[in-house]
Amino acid sequence: MNVEMVTEKFSGGFLLKLRGDVDMNTSSEVRSAIAAIFKQGSPGMKALLIDLSHVRYMDSSGIATLVECMQNCMKTGARLRLCDLSPSVRDVFELARLASVFEIFPTFNDASAGL
């Protein structure tokens, strides 16, 4: 099962839309896409938004990828905001007790407000 990724630029930074399964087989592709965004956006990228509404499945390697992304954002001064978590992503965040660690918004509009 694959993961599809679309990157869009908006006034506040970059939006990465993920679709499909983010697991041990595909998380390295997501990591590469995020690295490419950091490369394209540096220096001075204000924010990276990740739309998780169409993520059918996410495992601990997907969580690890998001944690690495958050750490990179902290280093570079960019905001990381996650939006529209699918039920499977909510489950894994709940089990990992990560909901309070990330900035999570119900929609892209909410996440991009104020950037």
Next chain:
Amino acid sequence: MTETVTLTVPSHPKYLYVIRSAVYPLVIDAGFPKKEARKIVLAIDEACSNIIKYAYEGDATKLIQLRVALDQQRLLMELTDTGRKPDVSKIVPRKLDEVRPGGLGTHFIRAVFDTVSYDTQQAAGTVLTLIKKRTD
């Protein structure tokens, strides 16, 4: 009556979705709610990922066997590999207050299943037995 389903897949990460795709409807048919079923799928997927990473050390040419047994009292899932045996005393979930990449799989498995046991007594490999009691 216990109903049993057995599935064998190669130890390549690209086949993890096959396990997930098989387990979800089985668990739903057994009467578990969707949210519970998703968590069971996550836990079994993490256990398979651990087999690929640690027992087979990334060798994608081996096999993982899953046996699912359902009865009125419980859901039993048994994962068998023929890889390197783990030091069971070192399989512990990490602390969740450390926000760092990695190490969550064991936590997920233990959070979802009521019983987690590793049998390393056979000549090669490990049998991981995961049991979840029915609550209804």
